[in-house]
Amino acid sequence: MKNDGVTKGSVALLGLGTMGRVLAERLLDAGHPVTVWNRTPGRDTALVERGARRAETVREAVTAATTIVTCLFDHASVRETLEPVGADLTGRTLVDLTTTTPNEARWLGGWAEERGIEHLDGAIMATPSMIGAPEASLLYSGSAEAFGRHRTLFEVWGSATYDGADHGAASLFDLALLSGMYTMFTGFAHGAAMVTSAGVTAEEFAHRSARLLSAMTGVFPMTAKVIDEGDYTGPGQSLEWTATALDTIARASAEQGVSPGPIEMTRALVLAQIEAGYGNENSDRIYEELRAGCPGDPRRGEGPGRAARSSGPHRAGSPPDRPRATSPLPRGPMLEGGCPGFSHTEGDTPWPRFSWSPTTSPGPTPPVPGSPAPGCGWPP
Numbered sequence: 001m002k003n004d005g006v007t008k009g010s011v012a013l014l015g016l017g018t019m020g021r022v023l024a025e026r027l028l029d030a031g032h033p034v035t036v037w038n039r040t041p042g043r044d045t046a047l048v049e050r051g052a053r054r055a056e057t058v059r060e061a062v063t064a065a066t067t068i069v070t071c072l073f074d075h076a077s078v079r080e081t082l083e084p085v086g087a088d089l090t091g092r093t094l095v096d097l098t099t100t101t102p103n104e105a106r107w108l109g110g111w112a113e114e115r116g117i118e119h120l121d122g123a124i125m126a127t128p129s130m131i132g133a134p135e136a137s138l139l140y141s142g143s144a145e146a147f148g149r150h151r152t153l154f155e156v157w158g159s160a161t162y163d164g165a166d167h168g169a170a171s172l173f174d175l176a177l178l179s180g181m182y183t184m185f186t187g188f189a190h191g192a193a194m195v196t197s198a199g200v201t202a203e204e205f206a207h208r209s210a211r212l213l214s215a216m217t218g219v220f221p222m223t224a225k226v227i228d229e230g231d232y233t234g235p236g237q238s239l240e241w242t243a244t245a246l247d248t249i250a251r252a253s254a255e256q257g258v259s260p261g262p263i264e265m266t267r268a269l270v271l272a273q274i275e276a277g278y279g280n281e282n283s284d285r286i287y288e289e290l291r292a293g294c295p296g297d298p299r300r301g302e303g304p305g306r307a308a309r310s311s312g313p314h315r316a317g318s319p320p321d322r323p324r325a326t327s328p329l330p331r332g333p334m335l336e337g338g339c340p341g342f343s344h345t346e347g348d349t350p351w352p353r354f355s356w357s358p359t360t361s362p363g364p365t366p367p368v369p370g371s372p373a374p375g376c377g378w379p380p
Ligand SMILES: NC(=O)c1ccc[n+]([C@@H]2O[C@H](COP(=O)([O-])OP(=O)(O)OC[C@H]3O[C@@H](n4cnc5c(N)ncnc54)[C@H](OP(=O)(O)O)[C@@H]3O)[C@@H](O)[C@H]2O)c1
Pocket: 015, 016, 017, 018, 019, 020, 038, 039, 040, 043, 071, 072, 073, 074, 076, 077, 078, 080, 081, 097, 098, 099, 100, 124, 125, 126, 127, 128
């Protein structure tokens, strides 16, 4: 590991946003020599007062430390910041805590390897106020050696988990976990919109919602078992039943003048699997629809969802000739005075369907040899 006369254990932190500043504070608390840099000057004042060294340039920062931590806005900002100083990073350890996709992390891992830079990708499963507290958790993947050497340092921020040598692994877990978080908050906001439309406070709703959702997480292991075994014929809520339930929720939402968007998202997955002939099977089967890939993706169907469709109604251990759903999906009329903009036509969906497409681009990321291709035409 390159030393260049810099103090062992010294850290350069690039990016003093909401998260970066707290990461730097905890390092200072733990007695690490810290050099800080931020694109916009002035964000380091409190840190410098506490003993951090100010770097005027990225090069000055990276050459002042053996370990370089980036906590920037996105992958594009990491590249913009690091590419001009690639040669200066040689022989040092780069830990990127910026939220990026797995392929972006793999790209950075490959870029680092070409320059003799040890690389770890990190994912912060915490808010800034949690950093340093026991509930904060950070995931890392990439160089095992670098993880082992830095583990004590990482633990000043929170628990440190090593997810393996694949540079994209920490990011994959991060974003998979965040998918659940974002959709849960969206569901909560949707429920809150429904009850507040009737004069109930969101605070009152929050208590009830938290109780139900906490209890529901206890079902995850059973759902996981069904998914892992690929058998959706056991007991549980059928797709047909679920479609009716979702339809009722969506109509209730529209009656209250509230967009049923989050319900429509789930409903689209359920309907697709019913249309493929699995209406009597367990609603956990929406997993297969997700694995089948994105509409329009040339790789759609490579996942188990399509494999299950093409080989019959079941993937494992069930008769191939189960009855298929033929009845039209239950759809009720919307009440007058319902959600403005959502008109109902008999036989048609009573609310607009979502069409998902990315709205921002992180810029071109060269493909990483041996890594999965980006899905859904993303990046474009
Ligand atoms: N905040 C959280 O709760 C949280 C939780 C987990 C993970 N994270 C991740 O941590 C990272 C930082 O989050 P944050 O909350 O600190 O964001 P933030 O407050 O918006 O800070 C973004 C940082 O990136 C810098 N930056 C943006 N574009 C840049 C560019 N082109 N070149 C150089 N620097 C650039 C900003 O510099 P300027 O000051 O010059 O704009 C700032 O230092 C993100 O990837 C985020 O997803 C955040």
